[in-house]
Amino acid sequence: MSQQESEQSDRKKYEFRKVIEDLKEYEGSGTQLVTIYIPDDKQISSVVAHVTQEHSEASNIKSKQTRTNVQDALSSIKSRLRYFDTFPPENGIVIFSGAVDSGGGQTDMITKVLESPPMEIESFRYHCDSEFLTEPLEDMLADKGLYGLIVLDRREANVGWLRGKRVEPVKSASSLVPGKQRKGGQSAQRFARLRLEAIDNFYQEVAGMANDLFVEKRHELDGILVGGPSPTKDEFLDGDYLHHELGDSVLGKFDVSYTDESGLYDLVDAAEEALADAEVMKDKNLMQDFFKELHAGDEATYGFDQTRQNLIMGSVETLLISEDLREDVVTYECPNGHEERTVIDRRKDTPNHTCSECGEEVPAEDGEREDAIDHLIDIAEQRGTETKFISTDFEKGEQLYDAFGGVAGLLRYSTGV
Structure with a gap:
């Protein structure tokens, strides 16, 4: 996939995610919200016939309000389907229609x-329910x-x-392996044998946890990473404790100091090379570059206003946007021609504005x-700036959202802005 195609895909995913979030907020007073998923090999004419049949059967709904709302939704869907040719576009289409609660006992179609x-x-x-069906899209x-x-x-x-x-993190286990010191009056040989048996039993327990979790998903797995100190991880893998199909999926073994839940995160960091193509590493590398420039260089920018200014100048090489950012920008122009912007939470009403240049009030x-x-x-x-969405599922991704307003950029050159 080219850089342009990747950016278009990321933006499209963002736009879909935004629509899904809106759809999840809607509720119907009854089973009157209609969702239709249509694959691209399904003839539009057959979908229209199905909708027509559902419209007819909806006449049997006892509640007059629900009956009317369902039939109105189906009529709207049928009307929208006329805009398509014989088949839907690539990957298909999804249509959501219905009367949603708008407060005060009112509904909006x-x-x-x-x-x-x-x-x-x-x-x-x-699908017809009191909520739209969004899970397949999610x-x-x-x-x-x-x-x-x-x-x-x-x-x-x-x-x-x-x-x-x-x-x-999903499963954990603690071992009963004794330390290396002899206990009581046991002979050294007997103690060593019991210790090896305990180690073997623990490795079998760990393999059992992994097999239970991974085998069912083995055809979806992109690989397995194993971490720990030497020689533990080596003994575990060399002993063929894992299910044979899982053993073939091991991408590598990596030195990790901790083996509690935090060790799983350390393992991902240690396996950076093996995960070079994984999304988490792409995000981490971008954020590492950002923090490096932020602390040791001058080719980084952050915050909506500064980043926007650098974008307009054409100095931003890569625009970094947090996946959790949910804000709108409001542009105000006062009577004296001064233009200013305010960033607000998407869910809040537009506020009035006082121009910082001349003090004039601009109504919402x-x-x-x-x-x-x-x-x-x-x-x-x-x-010509590349845009990347950054996950908040790792520490520096969280910092982009919490500390830098969810917007930052790597610059082509220093601007002083």
């Missing part, structure tokens, strides 16, 4: 059509890449997942509001 989702819709699905937007993680020494072990950019209704991310990406595209 909405219809949203999502064309060409990030992944192919596999089968036709009609699954499409989930981070890709699935790795099994194992960290162990002779005292404890932890097993979990690396899903895209997210480390998920005169503010031009738009999505802050769309605003920045539009400028980036005009300037």
